[in-house]
Amino acid sequence: MPTALQTATALDADWWRQAAVYQIYPRSFADANGDGIGDLKGVTSRVPYLKALGIDAVWLSPFYPSALADGGYDVDDYRDVDPKIGTLEDFDEMTAALHQAGIKVIVDIVPNHSSDRHTWFLEAVAAGRGSAARERFHFREGRGAQGELPPTDWTASFGGPRWTRVADGQWYLNTFTPEQPDWNWDHPEVREDFLRTLRFWSDRGVDGFRVDVANLLVKDLPEQLPSKDELAQLDRTSGTHPLMDRDEVHEIYREWRKVFNEYDPPRFAVAEAWVETAERRAKYASPEGLGQAFSFDLLVADFEAGQFRSIIEQNLEQVRATGSTSTWVFSNHDVTRHATRYGLPPLAGRTVKQGVEWVKAGGPGAALDRQGGLRRARAATLLMLALPGSAYLYQGEELGLHEVAQIPAESRQDPSFFRGAEWDGLGRDGCRVPLPWTPQGSSFGFGAGGAHLPQPDWFAEYAASTQEEAAGSTLNLYRQALALRHELQGAEELEWQDTGNDQVLAFTRPGGWLSVTNFGNAPVQLPDGELLLASQPVHGRTLPAHTTAWLRA
Structure with a gap:
């Protein structure tokens, strides 16, 4: 029979299977130094709040050095902290405080692309055509008489060309923005450097990793590339698409799993992989790979009983086949808050990406049933927290926050807004507005000064300090639900x-x-x-x- 220590170790290793994980977007959570930007000391200052909420782990969106071309997902240095939001010492202090409160720490890792300020990319641009440094990225010659046209007519995810030209005339691949050059994962130095990054943060006490666009890393770029129209016709379910969800990506994650298993308990990972089928998603949740993958199925569903039951049954069936566990999520930093989604007309096949609902429903105002949306969001969340598996919560949803739609163009930050990405509507800034902690103050208690995104006046009624004193508040509903969830959890x-x-x-x-x-x-x-x-x-x-x-x- 296993000893008590062996049993405790096994339980600790499986902490993630039914964990309630709270996503923190650091720049918008809490500002300790009053400069308008959330920071790691701000997170540390709110550990008592997080403990009282009853979560099991926090997941921090990128806090690395960045020019913020894409909200921190353009990473200059994977093994440091952006000076605007802290230092490595601040990170260690925050991690220790969270661990002391019984809260695990998950950090975002961004392996598909770096920033154009990363040391290796700067070296590649300076080194020129044919250099070894350029082989770490995807550089190509252009089309046209002088190479003045990009290698293909592909469109980037945030709008504009998927290729960017450097001074000597070559072009590099950027799936998202020009400031985010894609790594070449066929290059052994790229693979080894990310293993070093995984160990760096694991050695600092990080318990797990959320893997950004985990399905995009490996690419097949032959001499003759398909056009945009040809690309759209290619099969996305066979593991052979040239740009996404290729079977070879799982070789990378098997290497990562070996690193995770060097630690006791093993480090945990969850894949963000927007793939076509549950079977394709299951590959990322393999015990030999990352171990867990997000299911966004409920996130793209209407508040409708038949849709919910079908999605729950399909996901539970899938995890039984993989040995992983379900992940449930309604909101995150990339999509419209679910209190707002549920207050707008049914999706009926439309995208849930940020702002599209506002545009197609005629903008904020009469189209939004604010009270009804929050009522349905509370009901959906309580159902979700009763399900077996892990629950991913996004900062501010425990306050019942709605999307902030009315942000002046000059105050917006999201590249999808400025680059005309049709699928993103008004961009993602509306769910990234700094949190209201108090009903008064220049930034509703977010910090001593202002906030890097403008907060609406209606934030006052949603402030955390106000809700703490109100028995029926959304905050207290979350606290009660998470406390009961720990008491009532059993077999999955x-x-x-x-x-x-x-x-x-x-x-x-x-x-x-x-x-x-x-x-x-x-x-x-x-x-x-x-x-x-x-x-x-x-x-x-x-x-x-x-x-x-x-x-x-």
């Missing part, structure tokens, strides 16, 4: 209950824990059991519309 399974109503979903978890969600517009009768928590006030045994309740049999 659920059993659906027949409700006799296609607008009501109910399931039990081990130990007699029952979750019931009324997606309909009319109240329904609650089943028998002790009422533990509800997303809206419950009177008697009646469950209101758009409400989730937890009961114990």
Whole structure:
């Protein structure tokens, strides 16, 4: 039989399987020095808040040196901290404080591209054609009589050409912005340097990594490249597409897994991989690879019972096949906050990328049912927190924040706004506005000065300090739900209950824990059991519309 120490070690190694993970966008979380930009000392100052919230881990979006061409995802140096938000000593202090509070630390790693200020890219530009330094990236000659045209007509994800020309006439590949040159992952030095980065942060006490666009690293760029139209016709489900989700990428992650397993407990990783099928996503969640991959399925669903049940069943079936665990997420730094999504007309196949809902629904105002959106968001989140698997929460959703749509063009920062990316509408700044901690102050308690993105006046009513004192606030709902979740967690399974109503979903978890969600517009009768928590006030045994309740049999 295993010893108590062996059992404890095994449990610690599996901490991520049913963890509640809170994403921090550092520049917008808390500003300790009053310069308008959130920093690591600001995170440290809010550790008591995070502990009281009841999360198991924080995931920090990039805090590395960066020109902020893409919100920090243009990385100058993978093994340092941006001076505007702190130092390595600040990072160590923050990590120690989080660990002392029982909170794990996950950091973002950005392996598809660097920034154009990275030492190796500067070396490549200076070294010229045919140099070894350029082989770490994807440099090509242009088309046209003088090479004045890019190698292909491909469009970058944030709009504009997917190739950028340097002074000597060659072009380099940039999937996102010109400031983000793509790495060449066929190059052994690139692979080795990222292994060094993984060890660097793991040695500093990091418990895991969130891997940005994990499906894009490996590319097949033959002499004759397909056109944009030809590219659009290529199969994305076979692992052979030239630019994404190639089977060879998993060789990289098997190397990473060997590094993760050098530590006790092994380091954890979750892939951001927007791929075409659950089967393709499962490859990233392999125990021999990263171990977990985000499911964005609920994030792209309407608030509708049939969609939710189908997605939950498909995801649980998939994790049973892989041995991984489900990931549930409604909001993050790239998409419209779900309190707002649920207050707008149904997606009906439209994208959830930032701002598109505002544009197609006629902008903010009458199109947005602010109260209804928050009501549905609270119900959806309480359902999600009852599911087996890990829950990923985004800063501010515990306050019930809506998207901030009315940001002047001169104050916006997201490249997708400026580069005319059709799929991004107004850009992603609306979910990255600094948090309101108090109802007063120049930045609602974010810092002693202003905020790097303008905060709306309505933030005052959502401030954390105000909600702490209000029994029915969204903040207190999250705190109660996360505390109960720890008490009630059991085996990673659920059993659906027949409700006799296609607008009501109910399931039990081990130990007699029952979750019931009324997606309909009319109240329904609650089943028998002790009422533990509800997303809206419950009177008697009646469950209101758009409400989730937890009961114990």
